[in-house]
Amino acid sequence: MSGDKDRLIENEKNPTKLYGDCEKNQNERRQEIGENSQSSQTQIDIVKAKRFPQYVATITATLSAFASGVVLGWTSPISKELENGAYHNISINANEMGWIGSFVTLGAMTMCFPFGIICDLIGRRAALLLLIIPFSIGWSLIVWANSLLMLYIGRFITGMAAGACCVAAPLYTSEIAQKEIRGTLGSYFQLMVTIGIFFAYVVGKFATISQYTVICAITPFIFFIVFVFQPESPLYSLKKAKVETARNALLRLRGSNYNVDSEIDNIKSILESSMQNSSSIADSLRKTASRKAFIIALALMFFQQLSGINAIIFYTSDIFSASGAKIDPKIAAIFVGGFQALSTFISSLIVDKLGRRMLLISSDFVMAFATIFLGLFFTLQDRQLVSKDTLSMLGFLPVVSLCVFVIMFSMGLGPIPWAISGEIFTPELKSFAASSAGTFNWFLAFLVTKFFLELETDIGVDVMFYVFSIICFCGSLFCYFVVPETKGKTIEQIQKELEG
Structure with a gap:
């Protein structure tokens, strides 16, 4: 028992080690702590x-x-x-x-x-x-x-x-x-x-x-x-x-x-290290990891708002009408809203299993193809490039594209930027960073909400969807090359990865 007490005293002095022990399996912990059942039970309780x-x-x-x-x-x-x-x-x-x-x-x-x-x-x-x-x-x-x-x-x-x-x-x-x-x-x-x-x-x-x-x-x-x-x-x-x-x-x-x-003790260690390494937000922003975190947070908000989600929601009734479906616009909105909620819930179940990067990359990539097909359909319709019979045969295309887009957005690009923004910043930067990302997101939302219709009138709805597709492709590449995986990582591990 005296050896166990010495071990516990040592762990209290070194909380980082004890915190790391939590991530090891039961057999490894028993080898380090000993076969004493009481000590083993203490560690199991932590897990x-x-x-x-x-x-x-x-x-x-x-x-x-x-x-x-x-x-x-x-x-x-x-x-x-x-x-x-x-x-x-x-x-x-x-x-x-x-x-x-x-x-x-x-x-x-x-x-x-x-x-x-x-x-x-x-x-x-x-x-x-x-x-x-x-x-x-x-x-x-x-x-x-x-x-x-x-x-x-x-x-x-x-x-x-x-x-x-x-x-x-x-x-x-x-x-x-x-x-x-x-x-x-x-x-x-x-x-x-x-x-x-x-x-x-x-x-x-x-x-x-x-x-x-x-x-x-x-x-x-x-x-x-x-x-x-x-x-x-x-x-x-x-x-x-x-x-x-x-x-x-x-x-x-x-x-x-x-x-x-x-x-x-672990949180105290993080806070003390954070306070020692930077005395102000300006000092923190001079770090490579902090600058990179800001770029990632703002870029994800950019790709989220300019992915075309607002246009898809706005054109829901038109997309259903173009497909030949006779449906109440309010019912169509409920249909899309239900898809969004269900897909976001599914994302919450798998995000800690598949990881953030995979969902972001696949989300953007598939959304890019969905908007291409939407743009193609409206090109054929609005520019009268095919007969009405051919267009009627393709009526499934816009509805399927809409559903795929909403599902993939809700599983990746919708929820994950907010989650990542809460994970990649050190404690002294969290509030400032969250405020910056939120402000930028709402600013982009205002631009899209207020000026989308004017831009669509000038260049055409099909061209707008092509633009959204390009943005989604760029977003997928950005997530692949720049965004780190944060699943199951501590803030210290994430910061080291951002430092490169």
């Missing part, structure tokens, strides 16, 4: 840290993303009614309708950087709970709107909440998750966004416009009620020297049998 509490915490945190998805999806099922003045007798033309959609992206873009600072000042959990304020104000303006200006302001403020959520939720998730399930939990952000959009499509189809808006306005309160009971991120607590708070959080998230002290 058997509970995962269910981490899933619960992640789901409740990303209900904020669900509420954000509802914000994004609100206009789609009721766009015709809004333009017809059916909502509180507010007159809205096509251009104003475009601004109602665009104000969400503008609000989101303006909030990412300030909220990154807020996350560092008051914590990830408190920042997420704070979202109830802009969500409530924004939806109140929309529910009781009596003018176009109130709709504009309401959409802008709910957009601020959505933008803040895309910074805080991935941060919180990446900091509470074990590395073995970090990819799965990291993909829940995008999954909840797609479920929120799907929810909006379904409710918008079957409820009146007023009932629909009130139901949408309730969703942030559901998030607040269930998330308020979750703990703060252990990493943030340790950054603020709140060791006991971090210990209690880890006990909640890992289970009572988990070796809490070992992980606390």
